[in-house]
Amino acid sequence: MFTLYSMQRSGNSYKTRLALAQLGIPYRLVEIDILKGESHTPEFLAKNPSGQVPLLEVAPARYLAESNAILCYLAGGTPLAPADRIEHAGALQWMFFEQHSLEPNLGAAYFWLTLVKGGRELQSHAIEDWMEEGYRALGLMEKHLALHDYFAADRYTIADIALYAYTHIGHQCGFDLAQFPALRAWLARVAAQPGHVTMEFNPAEAVAAV
Amino acid sequence: MFTLYSMQRSGNSYKTRLALAQLGIPYRLVEIDILKGESHTPEFLAKNPSGQVPLLEVAPARYLAESNAILCYLAGGTPLAPADRIEHAGALQWMFFEQHSLEPNLGAAYFWLTLVKGGRELQSHAIEDWMEEGYRALGLMEKHLALHDYFAADRYTIADIALYAYTHIGHQCGFDLAQFPALRAWLARVAAQPGHVTMEFNPAEAVAAV
Numbered sequence: 001m002f003t004l005y006s007m008q009r010s011g012n013s014y015k016t017r018l019a020l021a022q023l024g025i026p027y028r029l030v031e032i033d034i035l036k037g038e039s040h041t042p043e044f045l046a047k048n049p050s051g052q053v054p055l056l057e058v059a060p061a062r063y064l065a066e067s068n069a070i071l072c073y074l075a076g077g078t079p080l081a082p083a084d085r086i087e088h089a090g091a092l093q094w095m096f097f098e099q100h101s102l103e104p105n106l107g108a109a110y111f112w113l114t115l116v117k118g119g120r121e122l123q124s125h126a127i128e129d130w131m132e133e134g135y136r137a138l139g140l141m142e143k144h145l146a147l148h149d150y151f152a153a154d155r156y157t158i159a160d161i162a163l164y165a166y167t168h169i170g171h172q173c174g175f176d177l178a179q180f181p182a183l184r185a186w187l188a189r190v191a192a193q194p195g196h197v198t199m200e201f202n203p204a205e206a207v208a209a210v
Numbered sequence: 211m212f213t214l215y216s217m218q219r220s221g222n223s224y225k226t227r228l229a230l231a232q233l234g235i236p237y238r239l240v241e242i243d244i245l246k247g248e249s250h251t252p253e254f255l256a257k258n259p260s261g262q263v264p265l266l267e268v269a270p271a272r273y274l275a276e277s278n279a280i281l282c283y284l285a286g287g288t289p290l291a292p293a294d295r296i297e298h299a300g301a302l303q304w305m306f307f308e309q310h311s312l313e314p315n316l317g318a319a320y321f322w323l324t325l326v327k328g329g330r331e332l333q334s335h336a337i338e339d340w341m342e343e344g345y346r347a348l349g350l351m352e353k354h355l356a357l358h359d360y361f362a363a364d365r366y367t368i369a370d371i372a373l374y375a376y377t378h379i380g381h382q383c384g385f386d387l388a389q390f391p392a393l394r395a396w397l398a399r400v401a402a403q404p405g406h407v408t409m410e411f412n413p414a415e416a417v418a419a420v
Contacts, residue, residue: 049353050307064299066306073299089274089283096276097260100309125335143259 001207002027003057005047007034009115011107011165012067013054014199018161019074021205022195029206035115067165068095071158080161082153091152091159097137098162105134106166109173131174138170138180145182149189156193164190169199211417212237213267215257217244219325221317221375222277223264224409228371229284231415232405239416245325277375278305281368290371292363301362301369307347308372315344316376319383341384348380348390355392359399366403374400379409 004020004027006013020027032038032053039051047063048055056064056073064070072095075081082088109130112119120127141163144151151159168187171177177184190196197205214230214237216223230237242248242263249261257273258265266274266283274280282305285291292298319340322329330337351373354361361369378397381387387394400406407415 066303068306069302092279093276096278096309099306
């Protein structure tokens with residue numbers, strides 16, 4: 001059985017929990033509080049030298065990091081990953097976009113402005129860039145969603161899961177989604193998918209939470 | 211035949227040219243100078259709303275963006291992409307790491323400090339973060355390469371191509387690689403691969419350069 005090292009308030013961790021739930025894959029959950037330094041213990045760093053969650057033990061003592069790589073791994077061969085070669089690449093395109101253009105801005109704002117005490121002062125030099133680049137990313141998503149219901153393959157896939165995680169909490173860190181009607185409609189479509197779970201962890205999701 | 215929209219001085223574009231060359235795939239090259247605004251013309255934005263290169267026309271009027279998604283698309287089913295499920299996910303892990311932790315630091319430093327006139331002044335608030343986070347990423351790569359010759363599947367793959375592009379020009383924008391011996395040895399191994407091409411474009415690479 002898979003073991004997932006995850007932090008409940010991490011959007012990147014949430015992606016993997018959401019995919020596991022929708023794929024009906026049982027797993028053992030280990031909560032790692034990165035704010036308490038639990039991802040930088042020698043024991044955890046031996047599993048993932050980058051000191052980040054999520055981390056999936058995919059085979060005994062074999063660990064996979066990076067949330068979107070975990071999504072690809074879990075969804076391979078299922079309806080959550082496009083089978084067609086061009087459509088699959090299209091999903092990956094949006095997943096790389098997410099890690100390059102959305103997460104470093106919305107995710108950073110979420111982490112420093114809502115989770116870390118004193119984060120706003122520590123990161124005051126960066127906030128304007130996060131806002132500008134974050135709104136730029138949201139604008140590109142809006143443009144796509146004005147013409148399409150989902151990001152790839154005309155259906156709900158791991159590209160949507162990847163992009164949903166930080167977008168749906170954007171309002172918590174100062175991003176006003178009112179100006180993005182297509183994006184808000186997409187958020188509602190994603191939340192209405194069968195087997196959807198919220199970022200607030202429900203112990204029923206996992207077989208065993210440690 | 212594929213058409214690649216690319217900028218010679220872009221590390222992200224270089225990745226795709228390197229893969230195309232090593233896979234022996236003929237293509238038509240269109241040079242787009244983003245510094246002259248050529249990626250923000252109405253014509254280009256209709257192809258790629260994000261206004262970025264590289265961009266690959268994979269079928270008539272079907273465009274694929276994001277360098278690492280293009281690498282996955284081109285390398286699928288070839289020795290450059292691991293076939294094993296866990297190894298394939300391991301390659302993706304490093305490719306997402308590249309777009310999240312390496313490119314936004316080394317790539318940004320390269321762009322603003324070497325290509326854009328006055329970039330150092332415009333981005334003075336961000337340079338310290340690029341350096342700190344860039345060295346952190348290089349340190350993680352060094353740690354991996356101290357134990358492995360390549361990033362995934364124990365052989366040269368698209369993960370190496372993705373990570374090579376900005377690492378091999380890190381010294382041009384202030385990153386001192388002297389402290390990373392395993393990484394320097396890996397750079398040499400990558401440059402010695404059959405069919406390697408340099409970032410300096412050679413017209414013989416493409417069938418037709420426009």
